Amino acid sequence: MNYYVLGERELVLGFKLAGVSGSAVTNRQEALDSFLKMTGQSSQVNELTEKDRPKVLILTEDVSDMLSKEVQDWQLKAKSPLIVEIPGLLGHLKGHKTLTDSIREAVGISV
Secondary structure (H helix, E strand, O other): OOEEEEEOHHHHHHHHHOOOEEEEOOOHHHHHHHHHHHOOOOOOOOOOOOOOOOOEEEEEHHHHHHOHHHHHHHHHHOOOOEEEEEOEOOEOOOOOOOHHHHHHHHHOOOO
C-alpha cells in the first residue's frame, strides 16, 4: 500500500526512516499545495498519475486543522486516498478525539 504523510519536519523524517514518503509543511499554503497534489486536484504540470498517488494520506492534527474544509470535502467524496489523522509531536490537540474514543462512540462499548 502506498502511504504519504504531511506534518512537522521531525515527524516526516521519522516516517521516512520507516519507508513512508512525506512533506514537511509549516503553513496553510504549503499544506494545501501538497494536499492538492496528493489527491490529484492540482493543476501543476508535474501532477501525479492515479497509479503514483498514495492510497492513504496521513495528516497530523495541525495540518488537518489548517485544511479542515478541504479535508471534509474530500472525505465526503469517498475517494482514494483515505485520509488518516494522527497527533503531532506535541500530542493530541484539545478537542480532537482519539481513534479509541471514536470507536467507543460509534460502537457504544469500551475497548
